[in-house]
Amino acid sequence: MLLLISPDGVEEALDCAKAAEHLDIVDVKKPDEGSLGANFPWVIREIRDAVPADKPVSATVGDVPYKPGTVAQAALGAVVSGATYIKVGLYGCTTPEQGIAVMRAVVRAVKDHRPEALVVASGYADAHRIGCVNPLALPDIAARSGADAAMLDTAVKDGTRLFDHVPPDTCAEFVRRAHAAGLLAALAGSVRRTDLGRLTRIGTDIVGVRGAVCEGGDRNAGRIRPHLVAAFRSEMERHAREHRAGVTTAS
16 A cells, blocks of 8 residues: 655655655645645646655646546646646536546546656545535546546545545445556545554555644644654554455465
8 A cells, every 4th residue: 555645835745755765655735725726836846856756746636627628737737747646636527427528638638748647536535515426436437537546535624534424345345446447546535544454454555644644633733744654654564464464364
C-alpha cells in the first residue's frame, strides 16, 4: 500500500521532503477551494522542485463541474506543471455517462502530453450529500474512460470519515471492482491509523491522508510533521506484516 500525503503548500511540502523515506506520493491540493481543490500551477512546480525527484507528485484539478473541456484544460495544466498523478473530483457529475465524458477528455489531454502520467477518477464516499455519482460507479467510469485509478474521498470535511459513509464491506467491493478492471484503488477521507488494518485487508493500493499526520490530528489548524508521517508509515508496515503472516498461515 502506497502512502499519499497532502501538504497545503510549499512549506509543508518541505516537511514532507524531510520524511520522504516514509511516504510514496506528495499530493498538491488547495483545501480552501474544496475537498479536491486545485492549487496554482506555480505551486505544483514549486512542490515538484521541493521534494526528491524519485517521489511522484500528485495534483488535484478540483471538485469539477460537468464541463469536459474546462476540466481537460485544467488537467493539462497540472501535468505540464510537473504532476505525475492527475486527480479529478467528479463533483458535478450526476450520472456515470457524465463522469465518463469528463474523464475521457482528461485522459486524452494528459496522455497526449505525457503518456506515462496516471489519471485518477475521484468520487466521494458521501456522494448522497452532494448528489454526484454513486461511489461504486467510479471503477467503471475510470475503466471506460481509460483512466489508471479510481479513488474515494469525502466531499464535506465536517469531521465525518470514509467509513462513516461507505462501510468497510462496500470499500472492499470498490477495491475489488477497481482491481477487476485493472485499476489502482485509492481510499482517503479522514483516514486514521486505526483504519489501516481494514484498508490493508481489503487490498487498498493507495491511502491518502492529511489530518492523521498533522499536529493534533487537525487537517486545518495543524501542520504536517515528519515524525507523524514516520509513525503512520510504521503502523502501515506493521499491518502489512501481520496481513502477510495471516495469509501465509491460512495457505
